[in-house]
Amino acid sequence: MSDALDLGVNEVVGVSRIEGPLVFVEGTGSIGYDEVVEIIDARGQMRLGRVLEVGEGIAVVEVFAGTTGLSIDGTRVHFLGKPFHIPVAEEMLGRIFNGLGKPLDGGPAPLADRYADINGQPINPTARVYPVDYIQTGISTIDGLNTLLRGQKLPLFSGAGLPHDRLAAQIVRQAALGAPAGQSSAKSEQFAIVFAAMGVKHDVASYFRDSFTESGALTRVTMFLNLADDPPVERLVTPRAALTLAEYLAFERNMHVLVILTDMTNYCEALRQISNIRGEVPSRKGYPGYLYSDLASLYERTGRIKTSEGSITQLPILTMPNDDITHPVPDLTGYITEGQITLNRDLDHQGTYPPVAVLPSLSRLMKDGIGEGRTRADHSHWSSQLFAAYAHVQDVRALASVIGEEELSKADQQYLKFGRAFEQEFVNQGLTENRTIETTLDIGWRLLSMLPKEELTRVSPGEIEQYYMDSHGAH
Amino acid sequence: MSEQIGRVTWINGPVVRAQGSRHVNMLDLVEVGEDQLVGEVIGMTGDVITIQVYEETSGMRPGAPVYTTGLPLSVELGPGLLRSIFDGVQRPLPVIEMRSGSFISRGMHLDPLYRKDRWNFTPKLKVGDSVSGGMILGTVPETEALEHRVMVPPNVRGALTWIAPAMQYTIDEPIARVRTESGEQELTMLQHWPVRKARPYKSRQGKAEPLITGQRVLDTFFPLAKGGTAAIPGAFGSGKTVTQHSIAKWADAQVIVYIGCGERGNEMTEVLQEFPHLIDPRSGRPLMERTVLIANTSNMPVAAREASIYTGITIAEYYRDMGYHVALMADSTSRWAEALREISGRLEELPAEEGYPAYLADRLAEFYERAGAVETLSGQTGSVSVIGAVSPPGGDFSEPVTQHTKRFIRCFWALDKSLASARHFPSINWLDSYSEYMEDVADWWRAEVGQDWYALRAQAMEILSEESRLSQIVKLVGSDTLPDEQRLVLETARLLREGFLQQSSFDAVDSFSTVQKQIRMLGLILLFHRQAQRIIKLGAPINVIHDLPVINTMIRMKTVVTNDDLTKFDDIEKNINEQIKKLETEYL
Ligand SMILES: Nc1ncnc2c1ncn2[C@@H]1O[C@H](COP(=O)(O)OP(=O)(O)OP(=O)(O)O)[C@@H](O)[C@H]1O
Numbered sequence A: 001m002s003d004a005l006d007l008g009v010n011e012v013v014g015v016s017r018i019e020g021p022l023v024f025v026e027g028t029g030s031i032g033y034d035e036v037v038e039i040i041d042a043r044g045q046m047r048l049g050r051v052l053e054v055g056e057g058i059a060v061v062e063v064f065a066g067t068t069g070l071s072i073d074g075t076r077v078h079f080l081g082k083p084f085h086i087p088v089a090e091e092m093l094g095r096i097f098n099g100l101g102k103p104l105d106g107g108p109a110p111l112a113d114r115y116a117d118i119n120g121q122p123i124n125p126t127a128r129v130y131p132v133d134y135i136q137t138g139i140s141t142i143d144g145l146n147t148l149l150r151g152q153k154l155p156l157f158s159g160a161g162l163p164h165d166r167l168a169a170q171i172v173r174q175a176a177l178g179a180p181a182g183q184s185s186a187k188s189e190q191f192a193i194v195f196a197a198m199g200v201k202h203d204v205a206s207y208f209r210d211s212f213t214e215s216g217a218l219t220r221v222t223m224f225l226n227l228a229d230d231p232p233v234e235r236l237v238t239p240r241a242a243l244t245l246a247e248y249l250a251f252e253r254n255m256h257v258l259v260i261l262t263d264m265t266n267y268c269e270a271l272r273q274i275s276n277i278r279g280e281v282p283s284r285k286g287y288p289g290y291l292y293s294d295l296a297s298l299y300e301r302t303g304r305i306k307t308s309e310g311s312i313t314q315l316p317i318l319t320m321p322n323d324d325i326t327h328p329v330p331d332l333t334g335y336i337t338e339g340q341i342t343l344n345r346d347l348d349h350q351g352t353y354p355p356v357a358v359l360p361s362l363s364r365l366m367k368d369g370i371g372e373g374r375t376r377a378d379h380s381h382w383s384s385q386l387f388a389a390y391a392h393v394q395d396v397r398a399l400a401s402v403i404g405e406e407e408l409s410k411a412d413q414q415y416l417k418f419g420r421a422f423e424q425e426f427v428n429q430g431l432t433e434n435r436t437i438e439t440t441l442d443i444g445w446r447l448l449s450m451l452p453k454e455e456l457t458r459v460s461p462g463e464i465e466q467y468y469m470d471s472h473g474a475h
Numbered sequence B: 001m002s003e004q005i006g007r008v009t010w011i012n013g014p015v016v017r018a019q020g021s022r023h024v025n026m027l028d029l030v031e032v033g034e035d036q037l038v039g040e041v042i043g044m045t046g047d048v049i050t051i052q053v054y055e056e057t058s059g060m061r062p063g064a065p066v067y068t069t070g071l072p073l074s075v076e077l078g079p080g081l082l083r084s085i086f087d088g089v090q091r092p093l094p095v096i097e098m099r100s101g102s103f104i105s106r107g108m109h110l111d112p113l114y115r116k117d118r119w120n121f122t123p124k125l126k127v128g129d130s131v132s133g134g135m136i137l138g139t140v141p142e143t144e145a146l147e148h149r150v151m152v153p154p155n156v157r158g159a160l161t162w163i164a165p166a167m168q169y170t171i172d173e174p175i176a177r178v179r180t181e182s183g184e185q186e187l188t189m190l191q192h193w194p195v196r197k198a199r200p201y202k203s204r205q206g207k208a209e210p211l212i213t214g215q216r217v218l219d220t221f222f223p224l225a226k227g228g229t230a231a232i233p234g235a236f237g238s239g240k241t242v243t244q245h246s247i248a249k250w251a252d253a254q255v256i257v258y259i260g261c262g263e264r265g266n267e268m269t270e271v272l273q274e275f276p277h278l279i280d281p282r283s284g285r286p287l288m289e290r291t292v293l294i295a296n297t298s299n300m301p302v303a304a305r306e307a308s309i310y311t312g313i314t315i316a317e318y319y320r321d322m323g324y325h326v327a328l329m330a331d332s333t334s335r336w337a338e339a340l341r342e343i344s345g346r347l348e349e350l351p352a353e354e355g356y357p358a359y360l361a362d363r364l365a366e367f368y369e370r371a372g373a374v375e376t377l378s379g380q381t382g383s384v385s386v387i388g389a390v391s392p393p394g395g396d397f398s399e400p401v402t403q404h405t406k407r408f409i410r411c412f413w414a415l416d417k418s419l420a421s422a423r424h425f426p427s428i429n430w431l432d433s434y435s436e437y438m439e440d441v442a443d444w445w446r447a448e449v450g451q452d453w454y455a456l457r458a459q460a461m462e463i464l465s466e467e468s469r470l471s472q473i474v475k476l477v478g479s480d481t482l483p484d485e486q487r488l489v490l491e492t493a494r495l496l497r498e499g500f501l502q503q504s505s506f507d508a509v510d511s512f513s514t515v516q517k518q519i520r521m522l523g524l525i526l527l528f529h530r531q532a533q534r535i536i537k538l539g540a541p542i543n544v545i546h547d548l549p550v551i552n553t554m555i556r557m558k559t560v561v562t563n564d565d566l567t568k569f570d571d572i573e574k575n576i577n578e579q580i581k582k583l584e585t586e587y588l
């Protein structure tokens, strides 16, 4: 790694204290805040770190690989004079790196086009282009009700043991630039996938790799892997390295880049650990007060800009501790991202795949990516009607559980039937089933037609005329 | 103007300590390091100066020099503010884009207002006039939607010795000279004002007019007064931003200041792309012509987030002082409070609740106190209305920012996560929200709209609260067991919810309702209720009332009847009367 950096300043100094993943360095000269550091242990082994705080003659350094095996006397520290940089190049596609950007696949270090600071810089809002092109994922709950656009950040809120990996892999496999209903959607040539694993198990990483291999996409994928048994602090670098490459590919090489970050909960744990060791004042559940800003510094690295044809779409995955959506990690994520796809354990138990809980899911950018000329003219009213009807199903179910189904009014009994069919036929779909937007819209209308016309107040009379199916299935 | 005052000794994110001079003022603007990053003095102990830096401090080293400007953090005020987008410390983002491309780089020193534009100045005073702060020297058509009134700066008083003839001037060319006690002073169209200090006015005004937003649940149920304060708390995805955007589009204010404080970049881009094309129904001009945007997105430096709120409100006060009604939106004040918390944490101050500093409540109070309807120094009426979004962790309103905010605002628009997930928008909960401006604005409704809004609203609220009471019973036994009068309450409440309260911001017809449309809709629903009540008493069963086609008509009327053709409501009224009449004859 050190050869990757221009060794401007190369100070060698001693360590005065070691605490968790932090080393406190004394006798330093001119050290920059946020600078990269090489730590060399008594046996001459090198590990990397970063300056978290500097004073005159002292610095607090976070050691990515942890401090195991470091001693106060035998450790030397080199300050490299600049923040963490990684090489970026198109030829990094098809390669696998560790969480700090070092090759893991036995291949040589990539020939860098240039070195980029992993912290990136904020995109100027005036330079952005508002996303409007939808991505057809072939999944009804997404395309129909929570449409994903190119340049959107849309996380999967999941829980331990739920099939978020399968869903993410299916999205990657099926994603194509959306076209109006009836026209075929096209796979883009200029696509790339940047995959960052943070603290996930080996089999998760290999599942994704196999899935990329099967779909023939592997040569368009770059993987940054920090696995469960890799040093936790390294995780703080992994997504930044991934996004730095993504920005290069999207904004300098005009590619449509899909970034998968998994699992954000592990990332946040690492951040919490460092913060606690530093004795910072915690906000909720021991997470630092700056967790929001820190997450935003990752999630906001998404979108489109005027000077490039490319885009970055983010699909972060997080497991909600105890399935609790109010836990700080999903909560602060939801406050930053442009919606969320929420998975639900009950649906999963029922055998519904993908177990997408429609009501707590949301795509904020959807409104500008659907409708006439993009998907179909009725899409917006149609989705609003499905949401409203399915929301009513929840009330009816609650009531039915008290008074029994037979006691329900006739309309409410129809809602119950609709609800079941909605979950079985609309939400539920095969792992390889790739539905066109037209199919999705049609299934929705077929289900809505199980309800009396008078109940459908969110769609227009004209739309009912055109799409509502009477009992024989005709319009 | 920059004098070195010390050298950096310690760096922790946006907080930097320096050692040096004891002659530095609290809140003075400083420049730190070779890059001359802008910061502000926020603490002093002996010769140690604590500074919050408005830019990323990555790479900064101990020993770096610190310079003072000798001035507090200030904004530039003058023609050219409208249509602009600035960062939290008033750097013009389009100029930054021209200089540094799509990404914002550090250490850029840019004039907030463009110096080369020439503005058509028309003098309103003449030589010899005695002038004092706030008096209007002349006017400039800043945009076609708004006349900029060039004022004597608040602290200047004396006699006018020269005023520029009607012609074009740049903002730093002299337009007047005043003989003051301390000598002759030259005035330009450009002024500075320290952001943390409220601008002066003559007096506060008692009389209140509503700020009409076109949003039915707000105007009709929980009205905000011009010069009033409102908070919109809500969990993520509950509709704070969409509501704020809707108000920015449709509110009957003359100037809009929109502060994106720690929120998404795309949301600012959306405004930037949309507002130049949306026509303000009142001025007939693009909305951008009355708008000033301040953007500190969530990935921009956190100290500038803290400043962005003050930058925005100072600009709002400046237009108020010209005699305009200004509406300011801050999305989200929670991010601003979190910025305070982050800085406070790095200063190792003693935390109060949830890590927030003990002065959180004071800062919130100071901010909301800068709202108000006033008589300006020049004797005109102006106002700043403040609408702050609040983002409570986990959507739990018991947290400190929501709770303290509640003490300083008078309008509480509580967003409800469960309404939002059922796609009832705006998801403003009608039972948890309140407005303390009801009595204040009742007179205006009576005079302007002519109907007894107060009474209609009270009837509707009664039906909605009755519904909430009844729904407890329905949850246990179903609605069939209720007497028909009560089932009618449920039916009318549904009409109110779906036909009136729900309003789509994205529907061309529905996104904005005039007060005339609002009152007419409400009147019809209540007319239906009274008529139905009457025939239920006569024995007509609720089921047949439920099946009346006019119910469907009323649920759809919001998207069918346009603001400029309210006569369609007459037809609906006729339908109600006829359909009820028909039942009446059947069941008598
Ligand atoms: N009045 C409305 N009409 C139609 N849709 C709405 C309305 N209000 C909110 N929505 C829907 O709710 C979504 C979320 O709204 P919004 O972005 O305003 O939430 P928010 O409270 O600002 O969330 P956050 O705190 O995460 O910023 C919107 O993208 C839109 O789909």
Ligand SMILES: [Mg+2]
Residues within 6 Å of the ligand: B240, B241, B242, B263, B331
């Ligand atoms: Mg928002």
